[in-house]
Amino acid sequence: MYEAYFNNRFTNTLVFYVFLLLLLLVSPFLFVWELVSYVRSCFRRKENMSGKVVLITGASSGLGELMAYEYAKLGACLAIIATRKPESRLEQVADRARELGSPDVLFMFGDVSKVDECRMFVDGTIERFGRLDHLVCNAGINPLYSINNDVTKFEHVMDINFWGSVYPTQFAIPHLMKTKGKIVVNASAAGVLNPPRCGFYSASKAALISFYESLKFEVSPTIRITILTLGYIETNIITAKYSSNGVGVRLRKDMKDVVPTMEAEPCVKAVVDGIRKGATFITEPRFMKALFLIKYMFPQLHQFYVNMYFPSKNRDPKRDG
Ligand SMILES: [C]C(=O)[N][C]1[C]([O])[C]([O])[C]([C][O])O[C]1O1[C]([C]OP(=O)([O-])OP([O])(=O)O[C][C]2O[C](N3[C]=NC4=C3N=[C]N=C4[N])[C](OP([O])([O])=O)[C]2[O])[C]([O])[C]([O])[C]1[N+]1=[C][C]=[C]C(C([N])=O)=[C]1
Numbered sequence: 001m002y003e004a005y006f007n008n009r010f011t012n013t014l015v016f017y018v019f020l021l022l023l024l025l026v027s028p029f030l031f032v033w034e035l036v037s038y039v040r041s042c043f044r045r046k047e048n049m050s051g052k053v054v055l056i057t058g059a060s061s062g063l064g065e066l067m068a069y070e071y072a073k074l075g076a077c078l079a080i081i082a083t084r085k086p087e088s089r090l091e092q093v094a095d096r097a098r099e100l101g102s103p104d105v106l107f108m109f110g111d112v113s114k115v116d117e118c119r120m121f122v123d124g125t126i127e128r129f130g131r132l133d134h135l136v137c138n139a140g141i142n143p144l145y146s147i148n149n150d151v152t153k154f155e156h157v158m159d160i161n162f163w164g165s166v167y168p169t170q171f172a173i174p175h176l177m178k179t180k181g182k183i184v185v186n187a188s189a190a191g192v193l194n195p196p197r198c199g200f201y202s203a204s205k206a207a208l209i210s211f212y213e214s215l216k217f218e219v220s221p222t223i224r225i226t227i228l229t230l231g232y233i234e235t236n237i238i239t240a241k242y243s244s245n246g247v248g249v250r251l252r253k254d255m256k257d258v259v260p261t262m263e264a265e266p267c268v269k270a271v272v273d274g275i276r277k278g279a280t281f282i283t284e285p286r287f288m289k290a291l292f293l294i295k296y297m298f299p300q301l302h303q304f305y306v307n308m309y310f311p312s313k314n315r316d317p318k319r320d321g
């Protein structure tokens, strides 16, 4: 019975504008609803992490490292993973986590893009602790891409960012079912906003969001899934603070000039609190959520500020090495 409307060009378009008008009318109620939800979430009980077991991939630096410390302070046992490298700080991270209050820390070297290695570190965690409560799929890379790069050099972005989360999830699910545990997946605001030169990175993060949103229907409410869509976080600062020899310090000053950033420590505190409360999405800094809405509702405005924030030299392929 609707075909007549959808087949007519005028009425087909009209439906969308009627929807926008309705949105305008209900938006005061949506606003109040959002506020009430926020206040309620402040009073929601946080999971007691004492003696629980948390597996974190990519914990040798950055936000993964900081999340390990945050869980350690709450008394959780940790299994932390990073790739084997001569300069790896994983062992120092384990020592520091023990100092901060973790009863037991197991560190294992493994490449998340290799399915057998993922099976091994999930099994290793169960062997040591007998259970798993939180799986934090954090490991990720962000190489910039432009059209004059060799496209085959970017296959590993999908292997690490996408498959590197999916493999450990697959092996952890039976154990998480037993503990009614949680899965945390490190997507990114880039997975929604698609900034220039981040094509493969954004695609891998968008794939994560889609995959885990779909998985949620299958495993919830037994397992809760939290999807992180963080903006740009200054991870170099924390790495510098905790590392004794300065290894692992990565300055990305160029990004700081163009994008509003948040410090890593308050971000990670908000993230771990949100996970303990069972949040389904966590976006920090919060204003990113406004950008998500703008992206979908006012695409022209989105285009405008992206052009403004990323000067055209960043998008000129001739000037890339
Ligand atoms: C929580 C969160 O968020 N986390 C994370 C972050 O942090 C990063 O950045 C990203 C990238 O992608 O992711 C996520 O996040 C993640 C991480 O980052 P960061 O921290 O920044 O970075 P770094 O520092 O670089 O770190 C990394 C890690 O990982 C690992 N790996 C790599 N590869 C691999 C691994 N593992 C295993 N396997 C493999 N294959 C490393 O280590 P090594 O030693 O190995 O090298 C480390 O540890 C990721 O994912 C991203 O994406 C995210 N985000 C998002 C948003 C934003 C951000 C900022 N930062 O801003 C991030």
Ligand SMILES: *[C@@H]1O[C@H](CO)[C@@H](O)[C@H](O)[C@H]1NC(C)=O
Binding pocket: 048, 049, 050, 051
């Ligand atoms: C958390 O659980 C441990 C035992 O598993 C208990 O000793 C501790 O008092 C609990 N903490 C809180 C704040 O409930």
